[in-house]
Amino acid sequence: MEKEYLDLLKELIRRRPVTSDISAVNNAVKCVRSFLKERGINCITENVDGRDVLYASTSSGKVQDILFNAHLDVVPAMSESQFEPYEKEGRIYGRGAGDCLGNVVAIIQALMERKEYYVSAIFNTDEETGGSTALAMVERGYGARKAIVVADHYEDCKITYRQKGILILKLTAHGKGGHAAYIMDPEQNPIDLLARAYLKLRTNWQNPSSPEDWRDSMNGCIISGGSARNQIPDTAELTVNIRYTGKTTMEDIVESVRSITGLETEIIRTCCPVSGNPELPAYQVMKKCHEKVFSGREIGFTGMCGATDARHFIKLGIPIIIVAAAGIGAHSAEEYVILESLYQYSRIFSEYIAEMQAVFAPECIEVKV
Structure with a gap:
């Protein structure tokens, strides 16, 4: 040059x-x-x-x-x-x-x-x-x-x-907050709900084994919930980053995530x-x-x-x-x-x-x- x-x-x-x-x-x-x-x-x-x-x-x-x-x-x-x-x-x-x-x-x-x-x-x-x-x-x-x-x-x-396209979702678990010193029903603690939901999603979603394996991928990126060390929050959130090929529509992916996790599912960002x-x-x-x-x-x-x-x-x-x-x-x-x-x-x-x-x-x- x-x-x-x-x-x-x-x-x-x-x-x-x-x-x-x-x-x-x-x-x-x-x-x-x-x-x-x-x-x-x-x-x-x-x-x-x-x-x-x-x-x-x-x-x-x-x-x-x-x-x-x-x-x-x-x-x-x-x-x-x-x-x-x-x-x-x-x-x-x-x-x-x-x-x-x-x-x-x-x-x-x-x-x-x-x-x-x-x-x-x-x-x-x-x-x-x-x-x-x-x-x-x-x-x-x-x-x-x-x-x-x-x-x-x-x-x-x-x-x-x-x-691949990009689909970023925020999953929100709603529960019942309270003092962390007291026993909380796991079905009401939003952090427990969120953790179980993500593990279920991860179990049901098989990520590609390599870049050549042209399938949709999903990874958790951000977890948030609570503001004090001794307080159970009312909500907990997880952001997931999905890279999709287009073989399955974006709408079907969102519905699948919502169905598997049972959590409130919000689209944060997309690109085709x-x-x-x-x-x-x-x-x-x-x-x-x-x-x-x-x-x-x-x-x-x-x-x-x-x-x-x-x-x-x-x-x-x-x-x-x-x-x-x-x-x-x-x-x-x-x-x-x-x-x-x-x-x-x-x-x-x-x-x-x-x-x-x-x-x-x-x-x-x-x-x-």
């Missing part, structure tokens, strides 16, 4: 674009916009509740053939030193180097190399807290004709074509799963580009249990592909991106833009909600 792009990556890290710091995030948008406009790329800045979002394209119009997406916001650093990037042993260290500023730069280099094609990118600014800015861009008419490439999840020589068809041309072309860059390596397709902004592009009805450069230690004190991988994925993105010109848009359509 050319020095000017690595310098841009380092400058973005120094701008400290932590999601909660809107001014810093907007400053990062200005930095990327300036870099692109000086090199002849069309840029539009949209504002979503005070946050700037950058749309870059090789030609005018909100809809191009290929749309790339990567986010410019980062999580807080473990120490201020993470905002001073440095190179060591073929890596760039710094907050956001792997998640997701390195991918931003890889996309930018691909745009610069393929100005003659119809290609665009959305650089949104709140992925770490839900990605509402990406959704807003879709709602404002930005999209693509053939495919969307979300650069935000690395799997070694694998292309992600599906991701994403599922594509790897046999379609858009996915096969991406595989071909990987095979060209990773000569001799076996390239496969996979799913991911986490979530990216891919879900916000579902309504566009075109293939969504999730790939990224090798970013290691995301959100940790030792976050970095591997420079060779950054170069490889910039090449893959560039090759994909060119190869997709032979694919007609109607052949691509296939995304399931």
Whole structure:
């Protein structure tokens, strides 16, 4: 990768674009916009509740053939030193180097190399807290004709074509409070009720054995109840995080949890799963580009249990592909991106833009909600 792009990556890290710091995030948008406009790329800045979002394209119009997406916001650093990037042993260290500023730069280099094609990118600014800015861009008419490439999840020589949805539930047990010195009927103590209900739910729910075991998963995350060491509370609560594939509807999952536990069940947060068809041309072309860059390596397709902004592009009805450069230690004190991988994925993105010109848009359509 050319020095000017690595310098841009380092400058973005120094701008400290932590999601909660809107001014810093907007400053990062200005930095990327300036870099692109000086090199002849069309840029539009949209504002979503005070946050700037950058749309870059090789030609005018909100809809191009290929749309790339990567986010410019980062999580807080473990120490201020993470905002001073440095190179060591073929890596760039710094907050956001792997998640997701390195991918931003890889996309930018691909745009610069393929100005003659119809290609665009959305650089949104709140992925770490839900990605509402990406959704807003879709709602404002930005999209693509053939495919969307979300650069935000690395799997070694694998292309992600599906991701699980999220369903967060709060389970509440109601009982009868009182002084902890006195014997309480277990059927009235909400903590006992909650504990038994969760154990029953865990017994009835068989979690996947591995990421490749594509089934719904469920894990308890937060338990709360009571405010004093000598007082039995009136209620106790448990928050569970469910990652679901879409084989069972969200409504059926909620009803099943309610039926098994017998507890009040409240939906706290949801996001839908994403599922594509790897046999379609858009996915096969991406595989071909990987095979060209990773000569001799076996390239496969996979799913991911986490979530990216891919879900916000579902309504566009075109293939969504999730790939990224090798970013290691995301959100940790030792976050970095591997420079060779950054170069490889910039090449893959560039090759994909060119190869997709032979694919007609109607052949691509296939995304399931």
